Amino acid sequence: MKVYGTSVSGNCYKIKLLLHLLKIPYEWIETDTRKGETKTQEFLVKNPVGKVPLLELDSGEFLSESNAILYFLAKETPFFPADLLAQSRVLQWMFFEQYSHEPYIAVNRWLIHFQNKKDDPKIPGNHIKGLDALRIMDDHLSKNQFFGSKQPSIADISLFAYTHVAEEGHFPLSDFPNLSSWIRRIREIPDFIPIY
Amino acid sequence: MKVYGTSVSGNCYKIKLLLHLLKIPYEWIETDTRKGETKTQEFLVKNPVGKVPLLELDSGEFLSESNAILYFLAKETPFFPADLLAQSRVLQWMFFEQYSHEPYIAVNRWLIHFQNKKDDPKIPGNHIKGLDALRIMDDHLSKNQFFGSKQPSIADISLFAYTHVAEEGHFPLSDFPNLSSWIRRIREIPDFIPIY
Numbered sequence: 001m002k003v004y005g006t007s008v009s010g011n012c013y014k015i016k017l018l019l020h021l022l023k024i025p026y027e028w029i030e031t032d033t034r035k036g037e038t039k040t041q042e043f044l045v046k047n048p049v050g051k052v053p054l055l056e057l058d059s060g061e062f063l064s065e066s067n068a069i070l071y072f073l074a075k076e077t078p079f080f081p082a083d084l085l086a087q088s089r090v091l092q093w094m095f096f097e098q099y100s101h102e103p104y105i106a107v108n109r110w111l112i113h114f115q116n117k118k119d120d121p122k123i124p125g126n127h128i129k130g131l132d133a134l135r136i137m138d139d140h141l142s143k144n145q146f147f148g149s150k151q152p153s154i155a156d157i158s159l160f161a162y163t164h165v166a167e168e169g170h171f172p173l174s175d176f177p178n179l180s181s182w183i184r185r186i187r188e189i190p191d192f193i194p195i196y
Numbered sequence: 197m198k199v200y201g202t203s204v205s206g207n208c209y210k211i212k213l214l215l216h217l218l219k220i221p222y223e224w225i226e227t228d229t230r231k232g233e234t235k236t237q238e239f240l241v242k243n244p245v246g247k248v249p250l251l252e253l254d255s256g257e258f259l260s261e262s263n264a265i266l267y268f269l270a271k272e273t274p275f276f277p278a279d280l281l282a283q284s285r286v287l288q289w290m291f292f293e294q295y296s297h298e299p300y301i302a303v304n305r306w307l308i309h310f311q312n313k314k315d316d317p318k319i320p321g322n323h324i325k326g327l328d329a330l331r332i333m334d335d336h337l338s339k340n341q342f343f344g345s346k347q348p349s350i351a352d353i354s355l356f357a358y359t360h361v362a363e364e365g366h367f368p369l370s371d372f373p374n375l376s377s378w379i380r381r382i383r384e385i386p387d388f389i390p391i392y
Contacts, residue, residue: 103299
């Protein structure tokens with residue numbers, strides 16, 4: 001299978017990390033959003049939404065949305081639980097990630113760390129909402145080792161991607177001790193690879 | 197089971213609609229975001245994210261995030277396909293709905309129709325991105341009857357919720373003929389109930 005992705009993107013890193021954890025071989029096709037490579041006519045035929053990551057199966061079919069790709073890859077593995085309520089909780093945290101976490105934490109990282117737009121008017125509001133998301137995660141981790149399941153799942157991989165580099169968006173991870181412990185636990189999973 | 201929800205919310209209507217289609221009995225507990233009822237200490241114990249819909253199981257456990265609740269209710273029914281790739285496509289469209297559709301289409305409906313904030317500076321930008329989402333959906337429906345599967349699935353229910361009332365946010369549905377036909381098909385599903 002092929003993965004179209006921007007290497008520094010957390011959404012794309014999710015797929016790379018899971019593929020390594022599952023020891024699934026793949027071809028990475030660097031497709032840089034910063035160079036407009038997801039908005040070309042050629043790419044839009046593959047994914048009309050114009051975003052990466054994008055998975056191309058050996059059959060030639062495409063699948064988009066990072067968290068849907070994680071589900072596709074993990075469904076029959078220990079990274080997706082067997083119990084229906086646990087499965088639903090994994091998805092709950094992944095929808096939380098895309099709605100209440102990524103739009104603030106990933107966007108501020110993008111503006112501050114990659115675009116050098118430290119005065120962008122969106123940053124202060126995103127900062128407040130991103131801190132809310134980190135606080136909710138930290139509270140959950142005060143009573144749980146992982147998100148959604150008793151062992152690492154694709155909910156953890158999804159949330160790890162932008163959380164562990166949140167300081168690049170000026171979010172103070174040291175204020176969230178349970179988050180910091182969880183980040184260490186994820187890094188200890190066999191075959192873990194870093195984003196950089 | 198109990199559903200905490202704001203009746204006019206598309207995210208909450210998703211759950212009500214699926215429960216009716218599946219003929220599952222439930223108790224609706226009206227919880228109005230406009231009155232701050234999702235931000236009380238009592239509610240935050242149930243859902244720390246402070247949002248509805250929220251499902252309370254007979255066991256006393258809670259599940260949040262509208263699309264995760266849809267999965268929980270539909271997993272073993274015809275509204276969730278059996279094939280892994282089809283399942284992943286259903287989720288792909290549901291993540292699209294929460295990231296690229298709801299934040300623009302639902303938010304403009306909220307500002308214009310419910311908050312009477314027609315001059316909110318977010319509206320024009322949301323309008324452009326919401327039209328992008330509707331166009332992507334309309335293009336998909338030029339070759340498909342439904343989203344994600346060959347019969348109605350929870351991807352359709354998820355996308356239907358805010359799409360069919362998009363005109364309340366000043367999105368011109370009549371410009372999208374395939375979307376209009378799809379809306380009619382959803383309304384024809386046995387046991388369909390309207391949002392109002």
